[in-house]
Amino acid sequence: MTTAPFVKRAWKVGRAAYGTTFAITLIAGLGTALTFAVVLATIRPEDLIEEASRLPHLPLEVAYANFKALFIMLTAITVAVMAGAVAAMVVGGSIQSDSRNGVYEVLFGNGFAPGQLAKALFYTAMSAATAFYLLSVALTTLVIVLAAPEVWPILPAAALAALASVFSAAALILAVGLAKPQLFKIRTGVGATQNLAYLLALLPSMVLTFVIIPFLISLDVETATIVISAISAAVIVASIAAVLLAPRFLNKEELIAHGD
Amino acid sequence: MAIRRLLQQGWGGGAKLISTAFFFTMLLVDVAGGYKGRLVVDAAFEVGPRVTALVGPNGSGKTTLLRLAAGVLPAARRRVAVEGAEVRPGDLAYLPTSGGLDPHMLVRDELEFYWQVLGGERRDWAVELLGLKELMGEKVGRLSHGQRRRVELAIVFSLKRRVYLLDEPLKGLDVQLKDAVLSALRELGPYVVFTTHEPEVVEKAAQWVVAVRGGRPSYVGALAGLRKRAVIRARRGGEVVTVETDDVEAKAAELAAAGYTVEEVSSAELRRLMT
Numbered sequence: 001m002t003t004a005p006f007v008k009r010a011w012k013v014g015r016a017a018y019g020t021t022f023a024i025t026l027i028a029g030l031g032t033a034l035t036f037a038v039v040l041a042t043i044r045p046e047d048l049i050e051e052a053s054r055l056p057h058l059p060l061e062v063a064y065a066n067f068k069a070l071f072i073m074l075t076a077i078t079v080a081v082m083a084g085a086v087a088a089m090v091v092g093g094s095i096q097s098d099s100r101n102g103v104y105e106v107l108f109g110n111g112f113a114p115g116q117l118a119k120a121l122f123y124t125a126m127s128a129a130t131a132f133y134l135l136s137v138a139l140t141t142l143v144i145v146l147a148a149p150e151v152w153p154i155l156p157a158a159a160l161a162a163l164a165s166v167f168s169a170a171a172l173i174l175a176v177g178l179a180k181p182q183l184f185k186i187r188t189g190v191g192a193t194q195n196l197a198y199l200l201a202l203l204p205s206m207v208l209t210f211v212i213i214p215f216l217i218s219l220d221v222e223t224a225t226i227v228i229s230a231i232s233a234a235v236i237v238a239s240i241a242a243v244l245l246a247p248r249f250l251n252k253e254e255l256i257a258h259g260d
Numbered sequence: 261m262a263i264r265r266l267l268q269q270g271w272g273g274g275a276k277l278i279s280t281a282f283f284f285t286m287l288l289v290d291v292a293g294g295y296k297g298r299l300v301v302d303a304a305f306e307v308g309p310r311v312t313a314l315v316g317p318n319g320s321g322k323t324t325l326l327r328l329a330a331g332v333l334p335a336a337r338r339r340v341a342v343e344g345a346e347v348r349p350g351d352l353a354y355l356p357t358s359g360g361l362d363p364h365m366l367v368r369d370e371l372e373f374y375w376q377v378l379g380g381e382r383r384d385w386a387v388e389l390l391g392l393k394e395l396m397g398e399k400v401g402r403l404s405h406g407q408r409r410r411v412e413l414a415i416v417f418s419l420k421r422r423v424y425l426l427d428e429p430l431k432g433l434d435v436q437l438k439d440a441v442l443s444a445l446r447e448l449g450p451y452v453v454f455t456t457h458e459p460e461v462v463e464k465a466a467q468w469v470v471a472v473r474g475g476r477p478s479y480v481g482a483l484a485g486l487r488k489r490a491v492i493r494a495r496r497g498g499e500v501v502t503v504e505t506d507d508v509e510a511k512a513a514e515l516a517a518a519g520y521t522v523e524e525v526s527s528a529e530l531r532r533l534m535t
Contacts, residue, residue: 108330111349112378252333252334
């Protein structure tokens with residue numbers, strides 16, 4: 001019963017506080033998907049002759065099909081990184097602004113239990129993750145339809161990788177927000193701005209992105225699918241564990257500290 | 261046990277007040293804790309029903325004490341009880357010094373959020389008392405400090421609880437609203453503990469006084485126990501005088517005869533405890 005007001009609040013506050021960043025990130029995601037679609041649509045089997053020559057066991061047509069499949073996988077993960085970033089901003093932005101504005105002090109002081117807060121924010125995180133996961137899958141599907149309709153079989157693995165990216169971003173920002181909210185503080189140095197909370201939340205999806213790149217050279221779709229699926233499953237399990245454990249480490253003192 | 265503790269802590273009300281304490285259901289606040297493992301407050305006191313003023317100079321630990329009692333800060337020791345029975349978190353209301361509102365939200369949305377999450381049994385009364393009807397459609401970020409405080413007060417005043425812990429509830433309010441809020445403190449619940457830096461506010465609203473210094477109570481007792489010696493502030497044109505006296509009426513008459521207008525009469529002892 002108490003979760004609905006939190007979900008509504010997170011979206012309202014998040015949208016108001018970070019509206020421009022949301023918009024820019026979503027436009028970047030759409031732009032990336034369309035760019036990848038254009039690359040896929042324009043590349044020809046003969047463009048891969050040199051690459052296929054390094055892999056004599058692989059006929060050119062198979063190399064071409066594999067390249068397309070792996071490129072779709074990369075598209076799915078890249079778009080999911082951006083979707084995950086936006087989902088993390090909804091949840092993290094809500095925790096950040098509510099902490100800074102003293103909302104948690106009022107809640108805790110008036111009998112709202114930390115466990116209730118963790119539960120409410122979990123639903124908020126899931127609402128953001130679901131919304132932006134569906135958006136990222138829709139964009140990937142759009143790329144497949146537009147540029148590579150023959151690679152449908154790769155979609156389940158791509159969708160799982162996207163799920164791992166978006167879910168881990170939302171789950172980890174929630175875990176960090178409850179247990180170590182001080183990591184939201186922006187540290188600035190010469191030419192560098194650092195926000196450890198968002199960096200940690202996006203780490204799994206960055207790992208997935210870097211893991212797919214060597215397969216674009218080896219053009220081994222089968223191994224890539226197994227590796228990406230295994231990492232994605234591990235990321236999802238680890239994210240669930242982080243979300244379940246976070247309430248135990250909820251840091252009341254930092255959450256009411258009114259810091260940035 | 262209640263009386264022994266009061267005596268140990270230097271309860272200043274005298275024998276008559278100690279005997280009256282037997283007829284009250286006392287509120288016990290017993291807390292210790294602070295920030296990042298550092299002990300800032302170590303205090304235990306019992307007060308009677310109605311309104312208690314928690315006073316002390318800046319940095320004496322009033323806010324930390326209320327935060328510990330409200331369960332906002334992790335405490336090394338925490339007990340809030342009425343006649344031995346623990347006060348559950350749902351029976352306690354807490355108003356922080358400031359905060360609780362997001363500048364991007366509408367006043368209506370913020371109040372609705374807290375009413376849904378915490379409850380709002382007395383929302384109509386609170387909205388009426390604090391004159392918020394015309395502010396409902398405003399963004400919090402556009403409100404003045406005083407208007408924000410009215411919204412923050414409305415969140416807590418909407419709750420029907422047994423114990424109210426209010427940190428500087430009058431901060432930023434205009435004179436008219438201050439009087440309304442002071443009157444409302446008596447209607448809020450059986451136990452209201454509030455902090456203030458204004459002696460005249462204590463005189464107007466409180467029955468009990470807890471003075472804190474260095475995180476420990478330096479005085480716990482009835483306000484009446486502090487009224488032996490008074491401070492009178494009087495004005496004649498641009499000249500303001502402050503005098504201490506044991507006989508308020510005689511001194512006030514003397515000042516009036518000399519052309520002064522008495523502006524404020526407060527307890528000398530209370531002033532000392534607050535500074």
